[in-house]
Amino acid sequence: MSSVARFVKDQRPRHLDQLKELLAIPSISTDPDRANDVKRAADWVSNRLKAAGCTKVKTHPTKRHPIVYGEWPGAPGAPTILVYGHYDVQPVDPVELWNSPPFEPTVKDGRIYARGASDDKGQFIVHVNALEAHLKIHGTCPVNVKFLIEGEEEIGSPNLDSFLAKNKKMLACDAVVVSDTAMFAKGVPSICYGLRGLAYLQVDVMGTKRDLHSGTFGGAVVNPANALIEMIAKLKDARGKVKIPGFYDDVKRLTPRERKAFAGLPHRDMKFKRAIGAPALFGESGYTTLERLWTRPTLDVNGIWSGFTGEGAKTVIPAVAHAKISMRLVPNQRPKAITARAARYLRAIAPPSVKVTVRNLHGGEAWLAPTDHPALQAAGRAVKRAFGKTPVLVREGGSIPIVATFSKVLGVPCVLMGIGLNDDNLHAPNEKIDLDNFYRGNEAAAFLMEELGASH
Ligand code: BES
Ligand code: MN
Ligand code: MN
Numbered sequence: 001m002s003s004v005a006r007f008v009k010d011q012r013p014r015h016l017d018q019l020k021e022l023l024a025i026p027s028i029s030t031d032p033d034r035a036n037d038v039k040r041a042a043d044w045v046s047n048r049l050k051a052a053g054c055t056k057v058k059t060h061p062t063k064r065h066p067i068v069y070g071e072w073p074g075a076p077g078a079p080t081i082l083v084y085g086h087y088d089v090q091p092v093d094p095v096e097l098w099n100s101p102p103f104e105p106t107v108k109d110g111r112i113y114a115r116g117a118s119d120d121k122g123q124f125i126v127h128v129n130a131l132e133a134h135l136k137i138h139g140t141c142p143v144n145v146k147f148l149i150e151g152e153e154e155i156g157s158p159n160l161d162s163f164l165a166k167n168k169k170m171l172a173c174d175a176v177v178v179s180d181t182a183m184f185a186k187g188v189p190s191i192c193y194g195l196r197g198l199a200y201l202q203v204d205v206m207g208t209k210r211d212l213h214s215g216t217f218g219g220a221v222v223n224p225a226n227a228l229i230e231m232i233a234k235l236k237d238a239r240g241k242v243k244i245p246g247f248y249d250d251v252k253r254l255t256p257r258e259r260k261a262f263a264g265l266p267h268r269d270m271k272f273k274r275a276i277g278a279p280a281l282f283g284e285s286g287y288t289t290l291e292r293l294w295t296r297p298t299l300d301v302n303g304i305w306s307g308f309t310g311e312g313a314k315t316v317i318p319a320v321a322h323a324k325i326s327m328r329l330v331p332n333q334r335p336k337a338i339t340a341r342a343a344r345y346l347r348a349i350a351p352p353s354v355k356v357t358v359r360n361l362h363g364g365e366a367w368l369a370p371t372d373h374p375a376l377q378a379a380g381r382a383v384k385r386a387f388g389k390t391p392v393l394v395r396e397g398g399s400i401p402i403v404a405t406f407s408k409v410l411g412v413p414c415v416l417m418g419i420g421l422n423d424d425n426l427h428a429p430n431e432k433i434d435l436d437n438f439y440r441g442n443e444a445a446a447f448l449m450e451e452l453g454a455s456h
Helices: 003-010 012-023 032-052 117-138 160-166 224-233 256-263 269-276 289-295 335-349 374-387 401-410 435-454
Strands: 056-060 067-072 080-086 106-108 111-113 144-150 175-178 190-195 197-206 298-306 320-329 355-364 392-395 414-416 432-434
Touching: 003 012, 003 117, 003 435, 012 032, 012 111, 012 117, 012 435, 032 056, 032 067, 032 117, 080 117, 080 401, 080 435, 111 117, 111 435, 117 144, 117 432, 117 435, 160 401, 175 401, 190 374, 190 414, 197 224, 197 335, 197 401, 224 298, 224 320, 224 335, 256 289, 289 392, 320 335, 335 355, 355 401, 374 414, 374 435, 401 414, 432 435
Parallel strands: 080 144, 080 175, 175 414, 190 392
Antiparallel strands: 056 067, 067 144, 106 111, 111 432, 197 320, 197 355, 298 320
16 A cells, blocks of 8 residues: 555544535535634634645635635646645524534544535545645645635635636646545546536516405416416426427437437436435436436526415415526527526516516536546546445536536536435535545545546
8 A cells, every 4th residue: 555545544533524524614604603613714714724734825715605725736746736625614504403502513324414514624634635645645746635625615606707817827737626526426426527507587476566365356366476377387388398499409419429429327217216305307318317317407496485485375376476486508509598598588478467587596617627637537447446336427417517627717627526325415405525535535636636647
């Protein structure tokens, strides 16, 4: 075993303690009351980067939450990697469904439970640990390393695009490395070469100027809640196709080669169904589950509210109704064009007696990378050394919009080496990360630096 691998193994208790420290900070980016905690998490990351050996560390303020940048540029002539991650987390509600408090990291059954354990604190940190290991053991690292750890990923990275555009030179690199996705399954390590994009809307339907007694007025006016439901019912057909005109126009078709590759992955619909507790699976006809998740766009209501939802009955015609709707996009759909099409369609199908507004909350492009790039191959070897198995190639249904931007703005390959699992409960109660994955992830990250350094 290499001395770096030995060191990383020996450091497991410390790595766990440090992860616990970070997980204890409630850095919920969307919650204005937590802004100070988000700042504390940024400071923690900054200090950790310094302790790990970064020679230049700087916290860049934005309009909302800071971006932490750090670098170790001590290997002139060797390749440079840029590690991207996010230290912000999702809200914790419904908090009563957590088995242990979300910000009191709790180890149980070989996992650590806390908000952010897998998304993304327990993932990006492995690259910090890896740099530290190389520097501690050899006094140097096989690659130059830059870190860009943001605090606004979960709110759509509103300030990151401009930061990238302004700091192209500082961020120049040969490859971007991201650990913010899942492995295909426990014991089935994977490298991800595709992500879906996103267009996220809020629809508001306004009827009368105030709530009305549903007896005095019911039957004589349009109910915005009914109107909204009718509109939503027209967004998708019974075969799972989205009915927005032009929605599929730019969709890049699945290749027969990918189809075959996906069919060879160890996926079972029955098992998948059981794992998520679904009575039955449903999706666009003509596609398998993995194809639906990874290569096809879709539309979902994320939330819908209107009128009286409290205990008991209140007879009322609500004045307004709202829905939050997400569309997962694939190459080469453009989020802006899709949003415009969706808004136009929603307005067209609205009953004339209501007023509809459609707002774009956030979005981002899908990403698809060639699988034969040397950086991706290097990641494959690193994962194999750490996990003992050659990783399978996967795409993912989730979105990390900045990845497409990295490819475009920096013009470099992006390596997605996720060490999460699909049952990590991201964005849900009882988020966790598998400790074996976390520990091996540290090794994989250290090996990745070796493999990329050796390849130049
Ligand atoms: N890490 C996730 C994305 C992810 C999860 C990708 C699992 C693949 C597998 C990220 O933090 C996230 O939650 N992204 C959001 C989009 C963002 C714009 C809020 C998403 O996918 O909903
Ligand atoms: Mn994430
Ligand atoms: Mn997330």
